[in-house]
Amino acid sequence: MSASVTSSSIAANGDGALHAAVRELLIAAGVTYTSNRHAIVEVLLSAGPLTLPEILHERKDLAQSSAYRNLSVLVETGVVRRIVHDHDHARFELDEQLTGHHHHHLVCSQCGLVVDVDLPMALEQELDRALERVATRSGFTLDGHDLDIRGKCTRCCAPVRS
Amino acid sequence: MSASVTSSSIAANGDGALHAAVRELLIAAGVTYTSNRHAIVEVLLSAGPLTLPEILHERKDLAQSSAYRNLSVLVETGVVRRIVHDHDHARFELDEQLTGHHHHHLVCSQCGLVVDVDLPMALEQELDRALERVATRSGFTLDGHDLDIRGKCTRCCAPVRS
DNA sequence: CGCAGAATGAGAATCATTCTCAGTAGAGTA
DNA sequence: TACTCTACTGAGAATGATTCTCATTCTGCG
The missing domain is CATH 3.30.1490.190 (Ferric-uptake regulator, C-terminal dimerisarion domain)
Known part of the structure; x- marks a missing residue:
């Protein structure tokens, strides 16, 4: 539980604290907070639940395969949540534990x-x-x-x- | 609205009424209640939300392509609801308007x-x-x-x- | 009976997502 | 700085659920 994070502490602070919390979660899981991962978190931070094409549209420098791979890392580490409805693409959003917003x-x-x-x-x-x-x-x-x-x-x- | 159906009337009766209601919905949409479609409704009636493989397992005589096609017909006509979660297969269940059970x-x-x-x-x-x-x-x-x-x-x- | 439109089923096609693999970058170390 | 080890990257191939194609079969109707 060394990487546990109270939502209130993050909600109260700016994006810097959120990225720090993301880094903590990733480090605790034994992976690094690379620039690609940072870019994805940044995009998700700026908008509602996004599909992969939408994310790629925002960040044209991301490779599709890397985006998918990093999103699944972020999902596994609890940084991102994957939401799926009856449409072709799944959507991704920051986990509530990070945004502190149910x-x-x-x-x-x-x-x-x-x-x-x-x-x-x-x-x-x-x-x-x-x-x-x-x-x-x-x-x-x-x-x-x-x-x-x-x-x-x-x-x-x-x-x-x- | 000639094919509208009150859930109470169906819930109060047995399966016969349900199949009659299904037939009504299909006819209203200009398609027929074929034996394949009847079989699918029958399977869904007997169990909770099922995946396509599960439906095929119950009715080995159904062709996969026909099952998919008929399920989409049933979904379009409001007989069946398609529910999708974070797993590989979507699940299908009878629509609440037919079962009368929210x-x-x-x-x-x-x-x-x-x-x-x-x-x-x-x-x-x-x-x-x-x-x-x-x-x-x-x-x-x-x-x-x-x-x-x-x-x-x-x-x-x-x-x-x- | 015989026709026309709908339904069927086998297999091909689609397409979101995942996997592979060779090359790259980064953290630690001496 | 150079070395090593490991994780990361990205292009493309592979996977797999679902949809489409098309030749054949059924069904309701005159």
């Missing part, structure tokens, strides 16, 4: 757009209690939850016929 | 097992209200929500080390 996703079922949203804290707590109960009853050990709100985004609802 | 999923992050679970109705209602508010605020039209509870199942938690 949130959910609005997902456009038409274009695949994903937007971060928050739920009232009281509801979130109530949810946590209920899920803990439900998981235990089924013999599961609880790790967390993902709440995806399905719908259509403004752009896809817009009157675009003909 | 539920969520416990997902084992190790083996990919998916189990249906219910939440207290009061919480579900509170959730609906909150999600409606959140979606509207972001300009989304709400279609529904998916709550996935991440964890490890009994089998994967078990002391299997050496």
Whole structure:
């Protein structure tokens, strides 16, 4: 647990602290914080959940294979979370332990757009209690939850016929 | 809307009513309820969310390509829902409008097992209200929500080390 | 019966993702 | 500084779930 990190300490500080926390996680896992990995974290920091093509678009110097490989390293070390919906590409975002921001996703079922949203804290707590109960009853050990709100985004609802 | 179906009417009856409702949905979409499609619905009726290999295992007479094609027809007509998590195969289950049973999923992050679970109705209602508010605020039209509870199942938690 | 459109199934094609491998860079060390 | 060891890189090949193609078979209907 030497690399454990409190979300509050990071949320309270700037990007420098976040990168330091990322470095800690990677070092603890026995890998280095290379410039490619730094670049990926930087891109994810600046936007919502991104697909691989979107990440490559932001950083044209990244090789596709390296981006995929580094993303899986970052996922394994808990720096990045891979989220997958019913669209062709998976999306990647910084893990909540780093951003210190628990949130959910609005997902456009038409274009695949994903937007971060928050739920009232009281509801979130109530949810946590209920899920803990439900998981235990089924013999599961609880790790967390993902709440995806399905719908259509403004752009896809817009009157675009003909 | 001639093919609209109230979930209560189906939930109250046996499988016959369900198949009739499926037929209605398909006819309304201009396709027929063939024996292959019937077989798929039958398999999904008898178990939780299944992957394609699992469906083929149950019905060895189904061709892989036909199963995929028919599943996509069933998904497009609202008979079946495709659910995708971080594992290799997507899973398929009957749509809630047919089963009349709103539920969520416990997902084992190790083996990919998916189990249906219910939440207290009061919480579900509170959730609906909150999600409606959140979606509207972001300009989304709400279609529904998916709550996935991440964890490890009994089998994967078990002391299997050496 | 006979036609037309839909469905079937075997295999090929697609495409996101992962793997391979030869070359490179970086940390530690003397 | 030069050396070594190891991890990292990137181009391309391989993998594998899913979709497409197409020739054949079925089905409902006049």
